[in-house]
Amino acid sequence: MTAPLISLTWTDHVTGRQGFLVVDRLVRGVASGGLRMREGCTLDEVTGLARGMTMKEALHFDAEDPTVRYVPLGGAKGGIDCDPRDPGAYGVLVRFLRATRPYIEHFWTTGEDLGLTQDLVDSAAVEAGLVSTVQAIHPLLDDEEEARRRLADAFAVEVDGIGLDELVGGCGVAESVLAALDRAGTAYAGTRVSVQGLGTMGGATARFLSRAGLKIVAVADVRGTITHPDGLDVEALLAARDAYGTVDRSALRPEDREAPGDAWLSVDAEVLVPAAVSYAIDAGNQARITARWIVEAANMPVLAEAEELLARRGITVLPDVVVNSGTNAWWWWTLFGDIGPDADEAFAHTRRAMRGLIGRMLERADADGTTPRAAAHAIVADRLPVIALRYGRYR
Incomplete structure (x- = not known):
């Protein structure tokens, strides 16, 4: 390497x-x-x-x-x-x-x-x-002043109390989940999701998935895991969190339940979204997972040995390098002027881009008989020489 x-x-x-x-x-x-x-x-x-x-x-x-x-x-x-x-x-x-x-x-x-x-x-x-x-x-930039104004205006946009800069990443993660469900022919309604972390990325992901009709049955923060088999009130949890994504437990409904911090791993759910720390899923605790998909909203949450064991059990990991790339891309789409400082335009552009990336990755994985991560790496290996030839490696 x-x-x-x-x-x-x-x-x-x-x-x-x-x-x-x-x-x-x-x-x-x-x-x-x-x-x-x-x-x-x-x-x-x-x-x-x-x-x-x-x-x-x-x-x-x-x-x-x-x-x-x-x-x-x-x-x-x-x-x-x-x-x-x-x-x-x-x-x-x-x-x-x-x-x-x-x-x-x-x-x-x-x-x-x-x-x-x-x-x-x-x-x-x-x-x-x-x-x-x-x-x-x-x-x-072609026009630095205009570009900086455009980005500043985009950062000032809020949607239902949450900044656009916080939401675009979660929009990309959620669209990755939805694209995988569509490819598998799985209905959104009734699909259960467990989210580790209710900060910037996890909170926005939970909002978009909930609004798409999925059930968020568990969320975890530093104080533990909050669960409900019929779905949590995501908006209430988002309104009750602090700057670090920790939920004020006084906002919970009587029917909501609290569980240990690692309970999010083994909750009955089709989708797990690790959206907090790196290295959250290792060779030991992966055995507790029964979900069909793990969608990496965080950076490097699944260790390589764990991913190999998960693959043997038929559990698909959608990798961070694709899934959580929307935030970074949104900054540059906005700054360079591919999109304006508008939430609807940002979400539409993010959804199109993520749909395309997830589709190419999963098609490559099927064609090569590999995991989605290996397929993403293969796509990158094809593109980096083209980028280096066109723009140079160091200049």
Whole structure:
């Protein structure tokens, strides 16, 4: 496996906390990838995530449509080993952004990821002296001022109390689920879903799936799992969560039940959506899963050994590099002007793109006799040389 272009470890001089930046590849001189903050984050984790970002960018590359303005970037990722609830976390974030400022100014475009919100990242970026966390891409824009205004307007859009920037990723995950159900001839009504994590991605996914007619029978947060076999009141749970996706239990209905934190794995459901931490499903706990599909809203939630064992049991894993790629793509569709700052347009574009990606991946998996993840990797392997030939690997 090719080593990343750049890999660095930063140590905070105040707290001793460590942060990491990995640039897997540059395309047109720029790489894209969010910044996460969690206790226990490692360089290996960030390296894997950066490689995944290279794949997500390649999967959204359309070499045939000359009208598309967004063309792929390289892949990168940042991570900070710190609990985002720690009172000193914001200071660590500001100092990390200040230390990595030259990279952000010139070739690393970043934004919110696990443990952080975009508002928090933007506030810290201003304190760190940055114009924007995506300023490295500004030289590639036809009209920087108009593009920045368009993105700002898009971030100001809310739908039923939730920001468009939070919703587009969940829209993409939900559409991945629906595409898989359609391909299998499975009706939406009555299909049960268990979601781990009710933060940005998990919450939006639960909303879209619920509104499509599926039953969200379990959601898990740091306090445990909330279940109901006939379906939870998703909107009430979303309204009762805090900034970290933890649900206020006083909002539960009398018929809702609380269970241990890992109960989401074994709930009777056709679909599991891990939408929280990496490495959530391993070789041991995968044996508890009876769902037909696992749809990776989080980054790297299923370990490789677990996925192999799941495949032997006929359980399909739809991989993160496809499923949760909608958020990243939406940023660039909007900034480059393929779509405007409009929710309906964003959702329609996201649904079309995700339908196409899921369809190509599953067709390739069937043709090659492989897993969806292997098929996605094969598609990327076909596209990266084309991207390198057209745009170069480092420039």
